[in-house]
Amino acid sequence: MSSIPHNGAPGPSPGDLAAVSGRRWWILAVACLTQLMVVLDGSIVNIALPTAQQDLGFSDGNRQWVITGYALVFGALLLVGGRLGDLLGWRATFLTGLAGFAVASAIGGAANSFGILLAARIGQGGFGALLAPAALALVTSAFTDTRERHRAFALFSAVTGAGGAIGLVLGGALAEFLSWRWCLYVNLPLVLIAAVGGLWLLERQQAGEQPPLDLRGALLSVTGLVALVYGLSNAETAGWSDGSTLTWIFVGLGLLAAFVWVQARVEAPLLPLGIVLDRNRGGSLIALSVAAAGLSSLFLFLVYYLSTILGYRPLTTGVAFLPLVGAIVVAAQAGPFLIGQVGPRVPVTAGFLIASVSLFSFTRLGLASTYTGDVLPGLLLVGAGIGLVMAPAITAATDRVEHAHAGVASATVTTVQQVGYSIGTAVFSAVAAGAADEYLSTRTGHDPRVVAQSLVESYTAAFGCAGWMFVLGALVCFLVLRSGPLTRDPDSPITVAH
Incomplete structure (x- = not known):
């Protein structure tokens, strides 16, 4: 097969070759697997962290850096990683990212000190910043037919939305039956599968005339x-x-x-401002940021509620999130039809409102609440809402972006999600801490039920705050996003010149 000329050089795009060869759906499978690996690594160590702390003997103050170190480097380097993919070619960037991610995961799994573990997590974040934009850019370029592209993004969005919950399930199972180290080692077979697929599916790119970084x-x-x-x-x-x-x-x-x-x-x-100033793309980036922020409340405080109040073991806690995964996957499949008929405004707005109802329902959780009667309905509802938001938003956020900027546009999508998750975690943690302090300030003694109720008060306060964030997100997206179906003419992309 002929090689793909790169920026400035004439010739077929990766999407054209993928369509001719019939490999575009295999490219989607590899991209989804890569995206799943990057997303779940943000949450897979959460449940296993207490065991790792006991094994390596690091302090509570250092514990958060195992998570923050990954998020910090990953979020900071995404735009650079996306631009490097545009300049150097996605095949080289993708395979380099996979190799580095595998090495960092292996080092982290074998770590015998906190310093080595932290360095490994930072390495994972850095190489993940190469992988995430490359995965989305490959999907963006491989699918040029409007209907197929919408279906592809529905599947990719489902993986993105469900990845955090899958990480909790997988982390719980590995921590309970094997070791916390396997929360890092598990990346090695995933990298191997993705690398084989990348070597087979992706064409080697020739460097054409490239603008400087x-x-x-x-x-x-x-x-x-x-x-x-x-x-x-x-x-x-x-x-x-x-x-x-x-x-x-x-x-x-x-x-x-x-x-x-x-x-x-x-x-x-590095980031042509036209990418974010288009109404649909800008509104979709806002939607993805708000969705990530709201999900952070679930992955943090609902985990706490299930483990500390309902007394679930790590694996049981992870399995409890499976209905959320299923709801996201099912709802995301409605995205192609909705965005093709009415555009992103209606499903994104409706999705946020549905998800807000769920989070408001979680504010009623108490010491006597049950999973089946009080948690499960909310999980199904928030999954349906997030599924309706993610697929149309990711599709619109990368709609009609020039081929030469597909990598940085994809990186922008992941960046706003990462920053949104960080903002949500910080805001909701502060809200939760304030609610617990306020509850305890009016009570004396150390009654275990009082302490437990203070925890419940903190969790429900965070859920309520996240619910109002979703309501605000619905309002903003309704005002910013356009009505009407998206159209994609691959020969006439929207220019993103600054």
């Missing part, structure tokens, strides 16, 4: 995102009024503002 933009985006995500993470432990928290957040916002200023003026920007 925007180094100023890269530096500003990386440092800005690191400062912002670090500040938000610090708010979980130090609080929102802490001086270091506010300093890091304001520094991050200032650097990101400078990044936008630079992008509007350089000849070859």
Whole structure:
């Protein structure tokens, strides 16, 4: 097979070759597997973390960095990873990311100290920042037919939305029956399958005339995102009024503002601003950020509720989230029909409103609540809502983007989700802590039921806050997103020139 000419060189795109060879659905399978691996690695260690802490003997203060280290580097490098894919070719970027992710996972699984484990998680985040944009960019380019493209994004969106819950299930099973180390080792067979698929399916790309990497933009985006995500993470432990928290957040916002200023003026920007200024794409990025923020409340506080209040073991806690996975997958399949008929505004708005009803129902959880009667209906409802949001939003966020910018557009999708998740975790953690303190401030003694009820009060306060966030997201998306079906003419993409 002929090689794919790259930016500036004439010739067929990866999508054209995939369509001719009939391999586009196999490319989708490899992309979905890769996306699943990257997403679940953000949550798979959560349940196994207490065991790892006991085994390696690190402190409670260091424990959060096993999760934050991954999120920090992953979120900060996504835009750079997406741009490198556009410049160097997605095949090379994809395979490099897989190799590095495998090495980091193996080192983490064999770690005999906290320092090695943390370094491995940082390595996973860095190479994951190469993989995630490449996976979405491959799907974006492989499917040019409108109907097929919508179906492909429905499946990819289902994996994205359900990946965190699958990580909880898998992490619980591995921690209970094998070892916490297998929460990292499990990536090795997944990488092997994806690498074989990548070598078989993806064409080697020739470097055409390439614009230089925007180094100023890269530096500003990386440092800005690191400062912002670090500040938000610090708010979980130090609080929102802490001086270091506010300093890091304001520094991050200032650097990101400078990044936008630079992008509007350089000849070859890291992120062409047209990608985010289009109404449908911009509104979809807002939707994905809000969806990720709201899901963070479930993956954090519902896990706590099931384990601390209902007394579930790690595996049982993970399995309890399976209905959420099923609901997301089923609802996402309605995305192709809805976005083809009415566009993104209706399903995204409706999805947020449905999900908000679910989260408001969780505010009624108590010490005597049951999984079947009180948790399961809400999980099914929020899964249906998120499924309706994710597929249309991801489709619209990458709609009619020039082939040369597919990688950075895909990276932007993942970046807003990562930042949204970090914001949600920090905000809801602060809300939960405040609710628990307020409840205990009016009571004395150490009655175990009082302590347990304070925990319930903290969880339900976070769910209520997330519910109102979804209501606000529904309003904003209704106002910003356009009505009418999306159309995609691969020969006439929307320009994203700055």
